[in-house]
Amino acid sequence: MVILDGKKVSNDIKNEIAAEVKKMKAKGEKVPHLAAIIVGNDGASLTYVASKVKACERVGFESTMIRMSNTTSEIxxxxxxxxxxxxxxxxxFIIQLPLPKQIDTQKVLMAVDPDKDVDGFHPMNFGKMALDMSTFIPATPFxxxxxxxxxxxxxxxxxxxxIGRSHIVGRPMSILMGRKGFPGNxxxxxxxxxxxxxxxxxxQADIIISALGVPNFLKAEMVKDDAVIIDVGITRVADENSPKGYVITGDVDFENVSKKASFITPVPGGVGPMTIAMLLKNTLLARELRH
Known part of the structure; x- marks a missing residue:
C-alpha cells in the first residue's frame, strides 16, 4: 500500500512555482498576483483564505485579501x-464560499472574468474543461x-x-477521469x-474518488483488493480526547480500507494540501495568459 502524500507533492509544486517566480523577478517581469474576496466572518473560511495568502508569500506571488462584512449586499x-x-x-481572484444568504452565489460566480477565474468555476471554463480544451481546472480535481x-x-x-456529484469536485472529476489522456481514459x-x-x-471499482462529506462512509467491505482510494472528504468530528475538541475525518475508514488499497490518500495530508498548490498553479497560468 502506497500513501499518496499530498503534503509532499504540494510542497514540490510550490518549490517549482517559486523557482519560476524567481526567474521572472530576475528578468524584471511582473510576478503573479492573486486576490481573494471573503464575505462575513466564517472561521473556517478565514483560516482557509489566510493559508492561501501565506502560500502566495512562500512562492513569491503578490496577494490581496479583501474582507467584506456579513451584511454586504449582492450589488x-x-x-x-x-x-x-x-x-x-x-x-x-477567488470568491471564498459559502456566501451569505442574501447573495446569489451563481450570479456572483458568473460575474467573474473567465480569464481571471482561477477557481475554474465559471461556466465558460467548466465548458472548456468538458470539451478537453485548455482552461482553468477546479483546484481540487486538478x-x-x-x-x-x-x-x-x-x-x-x-x-x-x-461518490458525489458536486460542481466543485464530483462532476468535474467524472469528466476528467473519462477524458482522453493521462490521467484519464x-x-x-x-x-x-x-x-x-x-x-x-x-x-467493482479499480479507483474510488469519494467527495461525499460523510465521515467514514467508505468501509473495507465496499472496496476490492488493490483499489486506488482518493478521499476528498473533510469533516470536523467532535472528539473529547483532542486538544482542539475535534478531529478531521475523511469519507474513508482509513484504518481498515488502507489494508486493502494499493494507493490511498490520508486525511488530513492528502487531497487538501493539493488544492492550494493547484490554485497557485492556476494563478501562474493566468499570469502567463495575460502577459
Whole structure:
C-alpha cells in the first residue's frame, strides 16, 4: 500500500512555482498576483483564505485579501468583482464560499472574468474543461489529477467510481477521469445519495474518488483488493480526547480500507494540501495568459 502524500507533492509544486517566480523577478517581469474576496466572518473560511495568502508569500506571488462584512449586499459584491475584473495588476481572484444568504452565489460566480477565474468555476471554463480544451481546472480535481500523475497511478481502462456529484469536485472529476489522456481514459460511474446498491458498485471499482462529506462512509467491505482510494472528504468530528475538541475525518475508514488499497490518500495530508498548490498553479497560468 502506497500513501499518496499530498503534503509532499504540494510542497514540490510550490518549490517549482517559486523557482519560476524567481526567474521572472530576475528578468524584471511582473510576478503573479492573486486576490481573494471573503464575505462575513466564517472561521473556517478565514483560516482557509489566510493559508492561501501565506502560500502566495512562500512562492513569491503578490496577494490581496479583501474582507467584506456579513451584511454586504449582492450589488456591493458585484461592484467589487467588477473592480477586480478591470484591475490589470490582478491576474486571478477567488470568491471564498459559502456566501451569505442574501447573495446569489451563481450570479456572483458568473460575474467573474473567465480569464481571471482561477477557481475554474465559471461556466465558460467548466465548458472548456468538458470539451478537453485548455482552461482553468477546479483546484481540487486538478490536485487529484496531479497526485495520480506524480505517483504514476494507472487509470487507462480502469473502472473509476466517483461518490458525489458536486460542481466543485464530483462532476468535474467524472469528466476528467473519462477524458482522453493521462490521467484519464477510465470508464466512469457517478454515484450519489439516490444511488441504490452502492456497495455493489464500489466493490467493482479499480479507483474510488469519494467527495461525499460523510465521515467514514467508505468501509473495507465496499472496496476490492488493490483499489486506488482518493478521499476528498473533510469533516470536523467532535472528539473529547483532542486538544482542539475535534478531529478531521475523511469519507474513508482509513484504518481498515488502507489494508486493502494499493494507493490511498490520508486525511488530513492528502487531497487538501493539493488544492492550494493547484490554485497557485492556476494563478501562474493566468499570469502567463495575460502577459
Amino acid at each position: 456591493e459584491l458585484l461592484d467589487k468583482i467588477d473592480e477586480l475584473n478591470n484591475n490589470p495588476d490582478i491576474d486571478g 490536485g487529484i489529477l496531479e497526485l495520480l500523475d506524480r505517483y504514476n497511478v494507472e487509470t487507462k481502462g480502469k473502472h473509476t467510481v466517483v 477510465s470508464t466512469v460511474t457517478v454515484t450519489h445519495s439516490h444511488t441504490k446498491n452502492i456497495t455493489q458498485i464500489t466493490s
